[in-house]
Amino acid sequence: xxxxxxxxxxxxxxxxxxxxxxxxxxxxxxxxxxxxxxxxxxxxxxxxxxxxxxxxxxxxxxxxxxxxxxxxxxxxxxxxxxxxxxxxxxxxxxxxxxxxxxxxxxxxxxxxxxxxxxxxxxxxxxxxxxxxxxxxxxxxxxxxxxxxxxxxxx
Numbered sequence: 001x002x003x004x005x006x007x008x009x010x011x012x013x014x015x016x017x018x019x020x021x022x023x024x025x026x027x028x029x030x031x032x033x034x035x036x037x038x039x040x041x042x043x044x045x046x047x048x049x050x051x052x053x054x055x056x057x058x059x060x061x062x063x064x065x066x067x068x069x070x071x072x073x074x075x076x077x078x079x080x081x082x083x084x085x086x087x088x089x090x091x092x093x094x095x096x097x098x099x100x101x102x103x104x105x106x107x108x109x110x111x112x113x114x115x116x117x118x119x120x121x122x123x124x125x126x127x128x129x130x131x132x133x134x135x136x137x138x139x140x141x142x143x144x145x146x147x148x149x150x151x152x153x154x
Contacts, residue, residue: 052106059102067101 032038068074079094134142 051109055102055106055109059098059105063101063105064098 064076068076076094076098079097080090080092083089083091
């Protein structure tokens with residue numbers, strides 16, 4: 001009878017620990033989600049997606065046609081060739097060139113943003129920090145030193 005009671009009690013303990021563990025997990029997850037880092041990362045991903053669309057449009061609609069005009073009418077969208085084997089796949093390397101240009105512009109923009117942020121941080125770091133105020137003990141020790149010095153001079 002005593003063993004049966006212990007088994008029932010231990011089963012209740014296990015169930016209680018499971019419920020507490022689930023609640024702890026939910027609490028930890030809530031803390032993780034509400035941290036600034038996760039929110040900042042989500043905002044960065046969303047802005048990055050919008051920025052990518054702008055850069056892709058800039059490359060496809062402005063830079064690529066200008067580069068094509070400088071190269072005597074080369075159209076990057078149709079730059080490629082048909083491979084003479086199998087079912088004759090079309091190798092569109094013009095699209096690849098367009099994506100490389102898009103990547104380089106994105107990398108250049110990120111470099112400029114990071115460089116600007118680092119310059120701003122350097123300006124903040126250059127501000128001289130105020131010296132820390134002495135503690136009460138240090139003030140008392142300074143007064144004692146000054147008094148002893150004054151007595152020695154008399």
